[in-house]
Every structure is written in structure tokens, then in C-alpha cells.
Amino acid sequence: MEKIGKILFTKEDIEKRIKELGEEISLDYKDKDLILACVLKGAVYFTVDLTRNIKIPFILDFISILSYGLSKNNQGIVRITKDLDINILGKDVLIIEDIVDTGLTLSYLIRNLQTRNPRSIKVCTLLDCPGRRIIDIEVDYKGFEIPNYYVIGYGLDYKEKYRNLPYIAILEEF
Amino acid sequence: MVKIRLITISRDFGTDIDEIINKISKKVYGEILDRKRIHEELALEGYDVQELENKEKELEKGVRDPNFIETYKEHVRRIVKKYIEKDSIIFLLGRGGQFLFKDENYSFHINVIAPLSYRIKFLTNKFLLSEEKALELIREKDFSREIFYNTVFLNSWKEPSLYHLIIDRSFFTAEEIEAIIEKVIERQESKIYTPEQLSLPQKPKFANKTEEEFAKILTFYQIRWEYEPRTFPLEWDNDGNVVESFTPDFYLPDFDLYIELTLQRPRVMGEKLKKIKKLKNLYPDIKIKLFYGKEYEKLLSKYGIKEIK
Numbered sequence: 432m433e434k435i436g437k438i439l440f441t442k443e444d445i446e447k448r449i450k451e452l453g454e455e456i457s458l459d460y461k462d463k464d465l466i467l468a469c470v471l472k473g474a475v476y477f478t479v480d481l482t483r484n485i486k487i488p489f490i491l492d493f494i495s496i497l498s499y500g501l502s503k504n505n506q507g508i509v510r511i512t513k514d515l516d517i518n519i520l521g522k523d524v525l526i527i528e529d530i531v532d533t534g535l536t537l538s539y540l541i542r543n544l545q546t547r548n549p550r551s552i553k554v555c556t557l558l559d560c561p562g563r564r565i566i567d568i569e570v571d572y573k574g575f576e577i578p579n580y581y582v583i584g585y586g587l588d589y590k591e592k593y594r595n596l597p598y599i600a601i602l603e604e605f
Numbered sequence: 606m607v608k609i610r611l612i613t614i615s616r617d618f619g620t621d622i623d624e625i626i627n628k629i630s631k632k633v634y635g636e637i638l639d640r641k642r643i644h645e646e647l648a649l650e651g652y653d654v655q656e657l658e659n660k661e662k663e664l665e666k667g668v669r670d671p672n673f674i675e676t677y678k679e680h681v682r683r684i685v686k687k688y689i690e691k692d693s694i695i696f697l698l699g700r701g702g703q704f705l706f707k708d709e710n711y712s713f714h715i716n717v718i719a720p721l722s723y724r725i726k727f728l729t730n731k732f733l734l735s736e737e738k739a740l741e742l743i744r745e746k747d748f749s750r751e752i753f754y755n756t757v758f759l760n761s762w763k764e765p766s767l768y769h770l771i772i773d774r775s776f777f778t779a780e781e782i783e784a785i786i787e788k789v790i791e792r793q794e795s796k797i798y799t800p801e802q803l804s805l806p807q808k809p810k811f812a813n814k815t816e817e818e819f820a821k822i823l824t825f826y827q828i829r830w831e832y833e834p835r836t837f838p839l840e841w842d843n844d845g846n847v848v849e850s851f852t853p854d855f856y857l858p859d860f861d862l863y864i865e866l867t868l869q870r871p872r873v874m875g876e877k878l879k880k881i882k883k884l885k886n887l888y889p890d891i892k893i894k895l896f897y898g899k900e901y902e903k904l905l906s907k908y909g910i911k912e913i914k
Contacts, residue, residue: 500909
């Protein structure tokens with residue numbers, strides 16, 4: 432049975448860092464066609480709070496990708512289960528992730544979005560776990576870097592639980 | 606053995622394939638059956654086509670009427686078979702042909718796809734639509750097709766196993782697609798080859814189950830991999846014989862990256878770590894990543910793989 436372990440980042444830590452990220456993004460994307468592509472479901476909490484700290488116009492959209500563990504009865508190949516609703520041709524896309532670890536999902540997503548010819552694609556993640564990285568992917572904006580922990584809270588789940596924790600903690604004994 | 610008599614074409618909206626099929630059909634004196642043509646046939650048989658069209662629209666909205674679904678399937682089957690009996694090659698556009706004639710050995714099922722950008726470009730050029738409108742139309746059509754097939758055939762029409770051939774329209778010229786389909790028609794018989802006849806690549810002999818699982822994960826994320834493709838000599842004796850070497854488990858050609866995996870604990874990893882250090886010294890340009898012990902277990906458990914030794 433799993434349990435909530437040490438708190439890595441408190442609600443206040445997260446709020447402070449998101450504010451900084453929002454300011455940075457607002458500056459970098461001034462006068463650009465910013466599209467925030469929130470990767471469901473984990474990044475929802477982060478995205479919502481981030482948007483409150485972005486002071487320039489943007490379009491918010493959502494995308495969802497089938498995860499490996501959930502696909503055992505499917506076709507055995509990653510696919511988009513909920514696509515962006517808007518056309519990103521010639522736009523500046525910022526992918527919003529909750530966590531970047533192996534880079535496998537993100538690598539697929541970037542390859543997929545690139546075929547739609549946006550002007551730019553960058554990545555913003557709340558958590559970066561480079562120790563678990565298989566595919567080297569450049570993260571342009573990161574909230575926090577973490578060691579190889581399984582973490583929960585603030586959108587990150589374990590079997591759909593714990594997303595609503597206001598902090599980020601280590602999941603123990605799972 | 607039976608000759609191919611029916612080619613079903615399922616295509617994404619905006620893939621610019623119908624003209625090509627038209628051309629092929631004329632060349633081989635075939636017949637094209639699409640929604641309009643089938644309705645014309647049904648009208649000749651005395652059916653109220655307007656009523657059929659209305660009911661088909663309901664199916665596109667997901668309204669499931671089991672009686673009408675069976676009637677719909679029966680109509681399409683009957684009309685297609687009528688044409689097959691006339692000794693023509695039939696090109697059935699849409700209508701669920703890939704489901705209705707799935708197990709018929711005289712049929713060949715093709716799915717034509719294209720990247721979104723291609724479909725938008727095609728629609729904007731052909732119908733002078735704005736990009737936004739074209740995208741809106743594509744979304745709408747994709748959605749209603751998905752609903753239609755799920756309602757009528759309880760399955761997604763995007764399931765690759767339904768097709769003998771999937772063509773990316775953006776990858777081939779019209780002439781190349783014509784040549785491919787003509788080649789299929791030229792075949793004397795519809796024949797399923799055994800894996801031996803096709804000389805399919807053999808599944809690698811993985812050293813352990815976790816490596817096989819790792820390969821499955823890479824395949825899932827559409828990352829090309831090779832298993833143990835290269836052995837790096839590390840030590841030579843005075844006669845020039847290789848006395849020590851190292852073979853990383855995986856190579857990812859698109860990332861020019863080698864990956865070594867092991868569930869061994871760090872304390873028994875000394876030998877392997879020494880080898881990797883030597884490898885890096887001798888071949889400084891080689892990119893290699895090592896996942897081992899607890900870290901590797903965590904990586905596997907992220908993908909739902911546990912307790913594999």
C-alpha cells in the first residue's frame with residue numbers, strides 16, 4: 432500500500448515559482464502568437480495557475496495522449512486521445528507538462544505537433560526529472576528539478592489519486 | 606485461390622484520393638461504388654432514398670437503431686455482390702467495406718491517410734476555404750465518421766488490422782499510388798503469405814524479460830530501436846585479438862544513442878561500470894545511457910511493469 436512521503440514543494444513554493452515562470456513566459460512571448468498546449472490530465476492544475484500569471488494574450492488548448500500502461504488492450508502504439516481543437520500552423524506553441532522524466536511521451540508529442548508546421552514549439556514543465564531521461568529533450572521552462580522520485584500532488588497522480596494535494600510529495604512504498 | 610475483385614477504400618476527409626481511384630477504375634474497366642451510387646441502386650429497387658439518407662445521418666450522430674443497421678449492412682453487401690457478379694473490379698469508397706467484407710478472400714482493404722497539414726492544404730486549395738474553416742470541417746467529418754463506424758460496426762475504422770494497406774497520401778505522388786494499387790489488381794490471386802515466405806525479421810533473443818518489456822515501451826512510443834547491434838572491443842592482447850568487449854543492449858538510431866539496462870544492484874555492478882568507463886574513454890563520441898538497479902525498477906514500474914526478474 433502506498434503512502435504520502437516527504438513533501439518536496441509546498442503550496443507556497445509552487446505559487447512563487449509559477450509566478451516567476453509566468454513572468455518569464457510573458458516576456459519571451461511578447462508580440463508572439465502564443466498557444467498553451469496543456470497535456471491532460473496531470474498538467475491541468477499547473478496550467479491553470481500558470482495562465483493566471485501570464486500577462487500577455489494567449490490561446491489555451493488541451494491535448495491528451497494514451498499512456499503505455501493504459502494501452503495493453505489497445506493497438507500497442509501511442510496515439511492522441513484528445514487532440515488540440517485549434518490550428519497551430521504558424522503559431523508559437525508552448526507545451527505545458529506536469530513532469531518530464533523519460534521524455535518518451537514528450538518526444539512523440541513534439542514529433543506529432545511538428546508535422547503541423549507551427550512557428551515554434553517549446554516545453555514548459557513544472558517538474559523535471561533528468562535522471563530518468565531516455566530521450567534527451569530540451570526543457571525551456573522548468574519549475575523544479577527533482578531526483579528519481581515518484582511524486583504526487585498538484586495534478587500528479589498515483590492511480591488517479593492524490594491529484595488534489597496542494598503540495599508535491601514523494602510517494603512511498605508503492 | 607480467388608482473384609481480387611473488390612477493393613475497399615477508407616480515406617480521411619481531405620486526402621485527395623477519389624480522383625486517383627477514378628483514374629484506376631477507368632483503366633481496369635472497374636466500377637466505383639460510393640454513397641451516391643448505392644443510393645441510386647436502392648432507388649431503382651424502389652427504396653425511399655430520402656428516408657435512408659435521414660437514417661444514415663442519425664447513425665452519424667450515434668443514434669443506434671439495430672434494425673436499420675442490419676438493413677444498411679445488407680443493402681451494401683447485396684449491391685456490391687451484384688456488381689461483383691458482373692465480373693467487374695469494384696472500388697467501394699467508404700460505406701464500411703473494410704468491415705462488411707473483412708473476411709472475403711476476394712477483397713483488398715486500403716486506408717488512405719494524410720497529415721493534418723496536408724489535408725488542410727488540399728481543402729484550402731481545392732475549395733478555396735480558409736485554413737480555419739478547413740480545419741473545422743476536418744474535425745467535424747473525422748468526428749462524425751468515428752461515431753458512424755462505432756455505431757454501426759462497434760469498432761474504430763482506424764484499427765490498422767482492418768487493412769491490407771495503409772497509404773500516407775502526402776508521401777506518394779498520384780502516379781505512385783496508381784502503380785501500387787494496379788500492382789495489387791495485377792496479382793493473379795488473393796493470397797496470404799506465411800511469415801516464413803515473407804522473410805519477416807526474427808524477434809530478437811532478449812537476455813531477459815525486462816529488456817523485452819523495454820523494447821515494447823520504445824515501440825509503443827514509435828521510437829526505432831535495434832537490439833545489441835554493435836559490440837565494442839575494449840581490450841586486445843599482444844597478437845591483436847580482442848580479449849574484452851562490451852555490447853550495449855539497445856541502440857536508438859534516431860537519437861544515435863546506446864542504452865544499457867540491468868536490474869543488478871550497484872554493489873555487483875563494478876565490472877559493468879568499469880566496462881562502460883573504458884567504452885567512454887575509447888569511444889568518446891558514443892552516447893550511452895545506463896539504467897540499473899532501483900532506478901531501472903522505478904523506470905519499469907512507471908510503465909506498470911513490476912516484479913520481473
